[in-house]
Amino acid sequence: xxxxxxxxxxxxxxxxxxxxxxxxxxxxxxxxxxxxxxxxxxxxxxxxxxxxxxxxxxxxxxxxxxxxxxxxxxxxxx
Numbered sequence: 001x002x003x004x005x006x007x008x009x010x011x012x013x014x015x016x017x018x019x020x021x022x023x024x025x026x027x028x029x030x031x032x033x034x035x036x037x038x039x040x041x042x043x044x045x046x047x048x049x050x051x052x053x054x055x056x057x058x059x060x061x062x063x064x065x066x067x068x069x070x071x072x073x074x075x076x077x078x
Contacts, residue, residue: 005053011060018067026074
């Protein structure tokens with residue numbers, strides 16, 4: 001799949017926007033932790049671009065699941 005790494009990076013860009021928009025429903029420190037968790041995901045995606053291109057979209061999927069867990073769990077707690 002030659003489009004897989006591009007799809008993964010597009011997904012990570014979407015996850016960043018989700019993380020930053022979460023400031024509307026989460027405390028600032030939770031959003032900061034989400035963004036700090038996003039940075040290693042981008043590094044892993046860049047490292048996997050050539051050797052494992054089909055894995056890059058899974059990094060974005062993990063980021064989306066992490067956002068959903070924090071957003072839903074955070075709203076239930078707070």
